[in-house]
Amino acid sequence: MNITGKRQTRFYPDQNILEVNIPIQLLRRGGRTHIKTPDGQILNTSPTSDTALMRALAQAHIWLQKLEEGEFENVKALARNYGQNESYVSRVLRLTSLPPSIQESILCGNETNLLSLSELLDGVSPLWKDQQIL
DSSP: OOOOOOOEEEEEETTTTTEEEEOOOEEEEEEEEEEEESSOOEEOOOOOOOOHHHHHHHHHHHHHHHHHSSSSHHHHHHHHHHHHHHHHHHHHGGGGGGGGGHHHHHHOOOTTTSSOHHHHHHHHSHHHHHHTOO
């Protein structure tokens, strides 16, 4: 799979939505997850990286896209389709509202100052300025 596009940020003021696109490709090599950037660079995730957090963030964006495209009517239908608890799906979806800088750090394996997946699923402030201390 080729990576196309470039990093983009778009704001839709009428809907109060900020859309951030960071094109990457996740590669599995030797049981480890690596990230391939648009310029072809392959980043190794450090052994201390929370790959569960990476996977949850990627899953959250996939689920959000399916909801936005109308593939599922609501979170309950989405959760039922994936055999998950509605509460869990809702908590995972909240990862998409983390600031882009934190999401990028997670995907690049640089989240040493961040909380674990379980701590993030327990909830963080919805305000980006309060999340910058993570």
